[in-house]
Amino acid sequence: MVLSNYVTTFGQDLLQRYGKRVHKLTINAGFTCPNRDGTKGRGGCTFCNNKSFSPNARCLVPIATQLAKGRQVIAKRTKAQCFIAYFQAYTNTYADIEYLATLYNEAVAEPDVIGLSVGTRPDCISEAVLDLLVSYQQRGYEVWLELGLQSAFDDTLAKINRGHGFAEYQQAVKATRQRGIPLCTHLIIGLPGEERWHNLETLARVLELGVEGLKLHPLHIVKHTILAKQWQQGLYQPLDMANYVSIAADMIERTPPEITYHRVTATASTDILLAPTWCHKKWVVLNAIMAELHHRGSWQGKTAR
Numbered sequence: 001m002v003l004s005n006y007v008t009t010f011g012q013d014l015l016q017r018y019g020k021r022v023h024k025l026t027i028n029a030g031f032t033c034p035n036r037d038g039t040k041g042r043g044g045c046t047f048c049n050n051k052s053f054s055p056n057a058r059c060l061v062p063i064a065t066q067l068a069k070g071r072q073v074i075a076k077r078t079k080a081q082c083f084i085a086y087f088q089a090y091t092n093t094y095a096d097i098e099y100l101a102t103l104y105n106e107a108v109a110e111p112d113v114i115g116l117s118v119g120t121r122p123d124c125i126s127e128a129v130l131d132l133l134v135s136y137q138q139r140g141y142e143v144w145l146e147l148g149l150q151s152a153f154d155d156t157l158a159k160i161n162r163g164h165g166f167a168e169y170q171q172a173v174k175a176t177r178q179r180g181i182p183l184c185t186h187l188i189i190g191l192p193g194e195e196r197w198h199n200l201e202t203l204a205r206v207l208e209l210g211v212e213g214l215k216l217h218p219l220h221i222v223k224h225t226i227l228a229k230q231w232q233q234g235l236y237q238p239l240d241m242a243n244y245v246s247i248a249a250d251m252i253e254r255t256p257p258e259i260t261y262h263r264v265t266a267t268a269s270t271d272i273l274l275a276p277t278w279c280h281k282k283w284v285v286l287n288a289i290m291a292e293l294h295h296r297g298s299w300q301g302k303t304a305r
């Protein structure tokens with residue numbers, strides 16, 4: 001079984017559009033987050049690992065070095081020839097615009113980097129940031145904005161201390177789509193107090209606003225987080241794998257086929273992951289999602305409106 005037989009994967013989409021394997025290379029540019037420095041909140045989202053938080057909004061390891069390391073590993077594993085620089089850690093639009101341009105320019109200066117993917121929060125999208133991203137599009141780069149939403153329910157967002165609501169996401173989507181920048185929204189399955197219907201309603205609201213890409217992942221409990229304390233006190237229980245797989249399959253089959261899934265599961269490194277331990281076996285989870293869709297005689301978009 002191959003995932004792309006059931007799901008429109010981003011990897012397959014890139015392969016078709018570029019005629020060669022393109023892979024994301026993750027970058028930690030040492031950003032901060034307004035949900036930690038007091039601008040929006042303190043302490044961060046309840047699931048966000050404090051230990052790896054860098055209080056200095058300046059790059060720790062040069063971007064070219066990070067890309068070189070990632071390239072070596074990924075090219076060997078996937079035979080990818082071209083890469084998208086993925087500014088992943090923390091809030092990658094949370095700095096002055098000149099500094100952002102310096103970092104993004106460093107990434108695209110590598111001859112095999114064909115694009116940028118920038119992860120951020122819905123309340124950290126300014127006109128200047130969108131203008132900057134459009135400028136890379138105009139130079140022919142593949143550009144994506146990745147927005148962490150997690151849930152469309154304000155009470156859930158308050159519970160996990162996101163420091164923003166669904167309204168900020170709506171505004172960010174409107175502004176991003178007006179500029180024609182492709183958007184990938186991150187959603188979490190298994191948030192505190194949420195059940196299957198919350199995930200399906202969140203997906204419906206995201207689809208209604210418009211999106212080009214999606215990422216799904218299970219809520220991880222990692223060390224040095226508020227969520228870890230809640231779990232240790234018995235205040236939160238993670239989903240089991242069967243439920244995760246079933247909810248992910250429900251979401252996939254409700255998603256129109258033209259939307260690309262950049263990810264349908266995720267894990268955290270074993271040195272910090274506390275639970276659920278099943279999510280560390282990425283291929284087991286992926287195979288289970290494929291098997292579930294196969295068993296249902298289903299695929300992405302089968303029940304999309």
Ligand code: SF4
Pocket residue numbers: 033034035036043044045048049089090091121148162
């Ligand atoms: S918005 Fe992102 S970086 Fe900031 S606290 Fe939440 S998960 Fe961590």
